[in-house]
Amino acid sequence: xxxxxxxxxxxxxxxxxxxxxxxxxxxxxxxxxxxxxxxxxxxxxxxxxxxxxxxxxxxxxxxxxxxxxxxxxxxxxxxxxxxxxxxxxxxxxxxxxxxxxxxxxxxxxxxxxxxxxxxxxxxxxxxxxxxxxxxxxxxxxxxxxxxxxxxxxxxxxxxxxxxxxxxxxxxxxxxxxxxxxxxxxxxxxxxxxxxxxxxxxxxxxxxxxxxxxxxxxxxxxxxxxxxxxxxxxxxxxxxxxxxxxxxxxxxxxxxxxxxxxxxxxxxxxxxxxxxxxxxxxxxxxxxxxxxxxxxx
Amino acid sequence: xxxxxxxxxxxxxxxxxxxxxxxxxxxxxxxxxxxxxxxxxxxxxxxxxxxxxxxxxxxxxxxxxxxxxxxxxxxxxxxxxxxxxxxxxxxxxxxxxxxxxxxxxxxxxxxxxxxxxxxxxxxxxxxxxxxxxxxxxxxxxxxxxxxxxxxxxxxxxxxxxxxxxxxxxxxxxxxxxxxxxxxxxxxxxxxxxxxxxxxxxxxxxxxxxxxxxxxxxxxxxxxxxxxxxxxxxxxxxxxxxxxxxxxxxxxxxxxxxxxxxxxxxxxxxxxxxxxxxxxxxxxxxxxxxxxxxxxxxxxxxxxxxxxxxxxxxxxxxxxxxxxxxxxxxxxxxxxxxxxxxxxxxxxxxxxxxxxxxxxxxxxxxxxxxxxxxxxxxxxxxxxx
Amino acid sequence: xxxxxxxxxxxxxxxxxxxxxxxxxxxxxxxxxxxxxxxxxxxxxxxxxxxxxxxxxxxxxxxxxxxxxxxxxxxxxxxxxxxxxxxxxxxxxxxxxxxxxxxxxxxxxxxxxxxxxxxxxxxxxxxxxxxxxxxxxxxxxxxxxxxxxxxxxxxxxxxxxxxxxxxxxxxxxxxxxxxxxxxxxxxxxxxxxxxxxxxxxxxxxxxxxxxxxxxxxxxxxxxxxxxxxxxxxxxxxxxxxxxxxxxxxxxxxxxxxxxxxxxxxxxxxxx
Numbered sequence: 001x002x003x004x005x006x007x008x009x010x011x012x013x014x015x016x017x018x019x020x021x022x023x024x025x026x027x028x029x030x031x032x033x034x035x036x037x038x039x040x041x042x043x044x045x046x047x048x049x050x051x052x053x054x055x056x057x058x059x060x061x062x063x064x065x066x067x068x069x070x071x072x073x074x075x076x077x078x079x080x081x082x083x084x085x086x087x088x089x090x091x092x093x094x095x096x097x098x099x100x101x102x103x104x105x106x107x108x109x110x111x112x113x114x115x116x117x118x119x120x121x122x123x124x125x126x127x128x129x130x131x132x133x134x135x136x137x138x139x140x141x142x143x144x145x146x147x148x149x150x151x152x153x154x155x156x157x158x159x160x161x162x163x164x165x166x167x168x169x170x171x172x173x174x175x176x177x178x179x180x181x182x183x184x185x186x187x188x189x190x191x192x193x194x195x196x197x198x199x200x201x202x203x204x205x206x207x208x209x210x211x212x213x214x215x216x217x218x219x220x221x222x223x224x225x226x227x228x229x230x231x232x233x234x235x236x237x238x239x240x241x242x243x244x245x246x247x248x249x250x251x252x253x254x255x256x257x258x259x260x261x262x263x264x265x266x267x268x269x270x271x272x273x274x275x276x277x278x279x280x281x282x283x284x285x286x287x288x289x290x291x292x293x294x295x296x
Numbered sequence: 297x298x299x300x301x302x303x304x305x306x307x308x309x310x311x312x313x314x315x316x317x318x319x320x321x322x323x324x325x326x327x328x329x330x331x332x333x334x335x336x337x338x339x340x341x342x343x344x345x346x347x348x349x350x351x352x353x354x355x356x357x358x359x360x361x362x363x364x365x366x367x368x369x370x371x372x373x374x375x376x377x378x379x380x381x382x383x384x385x386x387x388x389x390x391x392x393x394x395x396x397x398x399x400x401x402x403x404x405x406x407x408x409x410x411x412x413x414x415x416x417x418x419x420x421x422x423x424x425x426x427x428x429x430x431x432x433x434x435x436x437x438x439x440x441x442x443x444x445x446x447x448x449x450x451x452x453x454x455x456x457x458x459x460x461x462x463x464x465x466x467x468x469x470x471x472x473x474x475x476x477x478x479x480x481x482x483x484x485x486x487x488x489x490x491x492x493x494x495x496x497x498x499x500x501x502x503x504x505x506x507x508x509x510x511x512x513x514x515x516x517x518x519x520x521x522x523x524x525x526x527x528x529x530x531x532x533x534x535x536x537x538x539x540x541x542x543x544x545x546x547x548x549x550x551x552x553x554x555x556x557x558x559x560x561x562x563x564x565x566x567x568x569x570x571x572x573x574x575x576x577x578x579x580x581x582x583x584x585x586x587x588x589x590x591x592x593x594x595x596x597x598x599x600x601x602x603x604x605x606x607x608x609x610x611x612x613x614x615x616x617x618x619x620x621x622x623x624x625x626x627x628x629x630x631x632x633x634x635x636x637x638x639x640x641x642x643x644x645x646x647x648x649x650x651x652x653x654x655x656x657x658x659x660x661x662x663x664x665x666x667x668x669x670x671x672x673x674x675x676x677x678x679x680x
Numbered sequence: 681x682x683x684x685x686x687x688x689x690x691x692x693x694x695x696x697x698x699x700x701x702x703x704x705x706x707x708x709x710x711x712x713x714x715x716x717x718x719x720x721x722x723x724x725x726x727x728x729x730x731x732x733x734x735x736x737x738x739x740x741x742x743x744x745x746x747x748x749x750x751x752x753x754x755x756x757x758x759x760x761x762x763x764x765x766x767x768x769x770x771x772x773x774x775x776x777x778x779x780x781x782x783x784x785x786x787x788x789x790x791x792x793x794x795x796x797x798x799x800x801x802x803x804x805x806x807x808x809x810x811x812x813x814x815x816x817x818x819x820x821x822x823x824x825x826x827x828x829x830x831x832x833x834x835x836x837x838x839x840x841x842x843x844x845x846x847x848x849x850x851x852x853x854x855x856x857x858x859x860x861x862x863x864x865x866x867x868x869x870x871x872x873x874x875x876x877x878x879x880x881x882x883x884x885x886x887x888x889x890x891x892x893x894x895x896x897x898x899x900x901x902x903x904x905x906x907x908x909x910x911x912x913x914x915x916x917x918x919x920x921x922x923x924x925x926x927x928x929x930x931x932x933x934x935x936x937x938x939x940x941x942x943x944x945x946x947x948x949x950x951x
Contacts, residue, residue, distance in 0.1 A: 010762035021796030098691035132702035233789020398843035412847030
């Protein structure tokens with residue numbers, strides 16, 4: 001009996017507030033937009049009994065999905081989100097790996113402090129961290145002032161409200177997600193393996209490529225997914241740092257919903273985004289599963 | 297064959313004695329894996345009973361069934377004549393000392409020992425609990441550490457806390473799962489005697505699970521040797537050592553030489569085992585169950601074989617087995633030496649001899665031709 | 681003693697500078713007297729004063745705090761239950777679906793979660809306001825809590841619970857007097873995580889809030905969408921200060937307790 005309650009309470013909660021909402025999204029994505037409240041049709045009218053259900057089912061179609069393929073805006077937005085997510089994941093890896101490596105090679109008594117320094121930004125408001133770049137990247141911002149003062153440039157660069165700013169924002173906010181799993185993998189690495197590699201004739205650099213990198217693979221994979229998946233559906237970063245020409249699907253969904261009030265299309269956008277994310281999510285889960293099994 | 301011991305305590309030999317624990321045709325399966333296969337076993341009150349076997353032989357499963365963490369798939373377990381199937385662990389007069397000790401890290405030594413008492417019939421009586429905890433602390437010599445947390449004491453002290461905690465409720469039966477496994481060798485030997493002493497003083501029935509045969513031999517009144525969910529032999533340590541009933545038991549307990557061969561039909565209780573061409577057969581006492589000729593294994597302990605540079609005088613007449621061989625290896629262990637001798641047929645024999653003389657005086661060396669010998673009652677003939 | 685090579689030292693320095701410089705600049709400029717955020721016009725705490733006179737901000741802050749406390753508390757309760765279900769109960773009908781629903785919200789884009797929950801609230805006719813935000817926050821943060829608690833439960837030595845049962849505890853008593861005290865740190869970090877997630881959430885709150893229940897992130901977002909706002913700089917500084925103090929205190933405390941424990945174990949070993 002107790003066991004039943006233990007399972008039932010969180011289960012029911014998630015069913016009602018997580019699974020059912022998705023079914024509603026799916027249903028609305030198959031409906032038509034109207035100028036009514038709620039702004040879509042058909043609505044399920046159970047008071048009309050079986051006929052009501054039949055009418056409702058007959059009114060559903062894939063029209064909104066056809067619309068997504070017809071209007072270039074949408075597939076361009078998906079492609080552009082994909083491109084931004086992939087590129088910024090690679091950039092984050094490039095920036096994050098040396099940091100994780102440095103942490104793992106640091107003296108033992110430094111490590112807790114370094115760890116705390118990497119985690120601390122994670123606890124501070126995401127929104128504020130993204131916002132902090134606005135003052136740096138703007139036309140008269142500190143970066144331009146600094147570069148002008150150095151004499152590297154003579155005209156202020158336009159960075160804010162471009163995709164470059166979005167890349168910077170993603171790398172910046174998701175950096176801890178990349179650093180921590182790689183650090184966890186590198187920390188476990190037995191240093192005598194590198195000594196053995198060098199003893200067997202590897203140079204420092206080839207020992208790094210042949211031993212360190214393969215052994216931190218799990219961390220690299222985990223970190224990359226942790227950056228890629230949320231970057232794909234990101235809204236705040238393109239909204240604050242990107243320009244009107246920055247196309248990201250999260251932003252499109254938001255605008256479709258709040259500005260155009262086209263709920264069926266917004267729902268269809270959400271369903272397609274979800275389908276696109278299922279592949280990396282499943283791959284990520286597999287990788288985690290493998291990690292857990294490897295650790296026994 | 298029963299080896300006589302000079303302790304009077306042997307309820308298993310008394311047909312009138314009622315066992316404290318009785319396993320009756322108990323089988324335990326986990327999915328398709330059979331952990332315990334049709335086990336029948338009696339354990340008597342005040343016994344120090346050891347379950348001995350390699351890991352995965354099912355000894356821990358027996359213990360967990362006694363504690364109440366597992367229920368048998370088939371068969372019954374009786375405690376004091378009552379079937380205890382379905383009785384949850386917290387309602388059994390049985391306590392367990394865990395292999396990991398399972399000391400509660402957030403509680404002091406005192407509170408760990410009092411934990412069970414606070415959940416017993418004396419829960420309301422604080423003074424009785426305090427008195428019992430103090431008694432247990434004294435028994436295990438932990439008075440000084442009562443206020444410490446488990447991480448603030450050494451491994452040996454943790455072991456004693458675990459023992460005190462499981463004894464505090466004065467259980468009818470105490471289960472010890474590899475109780476000394478985490479201790480280093482020297483501490484383990486000291487603790488073995490301490491365990492025996494505490495068992496004797498409290499009069500509790502102990503069932504110990506171990507994979508260490510020396511430990512089982514030292515502490516137990518009886519040892520059950522297990523293999524793949526079955527008990528192979530249950531006997532006193534001396535009987536197990538001197539008269540193993542199978543090659544498995546002989547090989548598992550201590551060091552032994554095994555000669556595989558063909559035995560002649562027994563005559564006057566003795567048989568002759570041909571084990572290598574061109575060598576005289578071994579003359580040995582035939583086991584009671586042996587009728588006619590048979591394929592057998594002759595097992596003899598290394599310390600029961602004599603070694604010398606010359607053929608030993610035949611004494612008593614006709615009852616000694618003697619073979620020529622060459623020393624191929626010597627392991628000097630201080631108090632004793634083990635000689636590896638190769639016989640003419642290629643059979644290798646381990647011989648142990650006490651080093652009663654100083655090292656320079658000893659005569660046997662590598663590559664030397666030697667004679668090994670043993671009497672016809674020094675070894676056992678095993679038919680399985 | 682291991683020493684850092686110049687390469688590692690450089691990458692660590694640059695990396696940490698990258699992580700912290702933007703926030704440091706933000707903090708410095710919150711004390712700027714001028715309206716123009718990029719031009720230094722002398723030290724002033726004027727924006728802090730403005731901030732504390734801005735009733736809309738104070739009200740939003742209060743709503744946010746209330747939502748965060750309630751949702752993280754309920755989420756901790758539900759998340760801990762879910763963790764126990766994940767780690768401890770054997771098979772039951774729909775177990776795969778259950779663990780799927782626990783892990784999915786961790787990687788679900790906020791825009792989708794927000795949209796889905798909003799559509800649910802509309803479908804069942806629930807008026808949007810603080811209550812709907814709380815419901816939404818509980819739903820996604822309970823999953824984070826359950827992952828944190830489940831990973832602690834997985835490394836938990838089951839024989840401790842068995843020992844408690846063996847010594848006379850009922851299963852519930854064993855959980856209360858042995859398991860819970862030992863996993864308490866994980867439960868507390870789960871609560872803190874849920875609390876932070878709730879404080880921080882813009883997207884889901886935007887979807888599920890009503891006109892009367894604006895949270896701080898929504899307020900901040902609408903204020904900074906078009907440009908830099910000195911009042912927000914002041915607010916950010918306060919939030920950064922609170923988090924930094926909290927995290928540093930927590931890490932110092934844990935460092936001290938780890939050091940003490942190591943010392944005590946050392947002493948115990950010597951006996």
